[in-house]
Amino acid sequence: MNEQQMKTLHQKIHAGVKEAIARAIEQHRQRGQSISIWQDGKIVTLKAEEIPAKDTNTSQESSLHS
Template sequence: MKKPIDRSDQFTEDEHVDTAIRQAAQRAIADHKRRGAWIAIWRDGKVVHLPPEEIPHEEDAQG
């Protein structure tokens, strides 16, 4: 029987994972805005649908 591969060291640096997830989300949001698609967000305990014209520009969202 093969010995299991220990991959725990691949995710020891949480910052890299967090950064990758944040960048992927920013790309997805920017893509929705470019395509004129709505996005769903969580605001004040409720799901809110934002039309593309209300989606903040990437530089506005980072501030």
């Protein structure tokens, strides 16, 4: 596998993982389940109502880890 193929594969895997995370977070929000995230060097638990709704234009995962 050449370098360009590896880069393409990496991008596909990264996109798939980000989408899977976003879906799992959204399922928790919809089911009323809390999630725990890493924020400012600490583990923080968000109640379902504190979880932002999935935005179809941006990544859910990036908004939680900023």
